[in-house]
Amino acid sequence: MKAFPIYYDFRVAPLTFDFAVFLAIGYGHAKKNGYDTIDVYLIRPYFRRSNKIEASYKDGYDEWKFQNVIMTLLSITKCLNNIYIVRDGDVALHTPRYPKDYHPDRLDLSSQTSLIPTNFVHLIPLFDGNRKPFIFRSTDVARKWIAGKYGDFDVCLTLRTAIQKPDRNINLDDWYELYHEICGLGLRPVVIPDHDDIFTEGRFRKYDWDCIEEAGSNLELRLATYELANKNISWACGMYTLLFFSGVDFLIFGKWDDAEVTSSKDFLARKGPSIGTQFSWARPKLQVIDWTERSKLDRIKLIENAKNYLAGAIY
DSSP states (O other), rough: SEEEEEEEETTTSSSSTTTHHHHHHHHHHHHHTTTOOEEEEEOOSSSOSSSSHTOOOOOTTTHHHIIIIHHHHHHHHTTTTEEEOSSOOOOOOOOOOOOOOOOOOOOOTSSSSSSSSSHHHHHHHGGGGGOOOOOOOOOHHHHHHHHHHHOOOEEEOOOOOOSSGGGGOOOOHHHHHHHHHHHHTTTTEEEEEEEHHHHHHHHHGSSSOOBOOHHHOOOOHHHHHHHHEEEEEESSSGGGHHHHHHHOOOEEOOOOOSSSSSSSHHHHHSSSOOOOOOTTSOTTTTEEEEOOGGGGOOOOHHHHHHHHHTTTTTO
């Protein structure tokens, strides 16, 4: 085999940006087995409906998400060799493969939890300061388009004002104040608004900041924007996963939130990354998770930590 085969079965795995983590895990196992590229098998006779959010999807939404999240992530995966989309049960199984014991006929299709590893706890042991999971890269066309329209900028701010789990959203006033504090440092910030907000209320438009709206609804343009920025500051959200796997510099806020199950201390202890840790492959002071718990992260603390990060004096 020229490439290492990895299998993602949507009957028992989420249709979310967790797929990006899975790709990085698969790449880690490919390198472990002596391969530089991956073949990706997407098994999708149907999409699972195992939680409240998935059960709320309207007809056609999962197909839209498959095309605009899964296939777009694959289009920017530089270690990709081939894609195989399997809509029936006829899956070509290769050895070695990842997951190593995967078999489409031996799954508990009623499982309420993912049976395909997509958590950081599976990823972190595979990489270190020498081996890095930087699998994503935008095209020259995308970078030239962003640079041509928006010119040079220093810092990219990623907002979260999503429809799903609105309690996890940011306070736009706080981030607008952060935007102006960054301007006061002599730097030029730009803003990527939340995808949901672009197509619904457009609350971000109430503020006079420089926004790259196209990057909010196009993953490759988002990645190109991250790559062109010297620093990226983001709230924890699905699309911020691009930051972890593209080699750019970042500061992530909002990863720990005890009021939300999937961001709680217990959840992070089980799924990773552990509270207070940084990725073993990350560049110190440049690729940083801020571990301030959500309830303690007021506007003053947000701006203080961001300015310290930009000054290179944090952590």
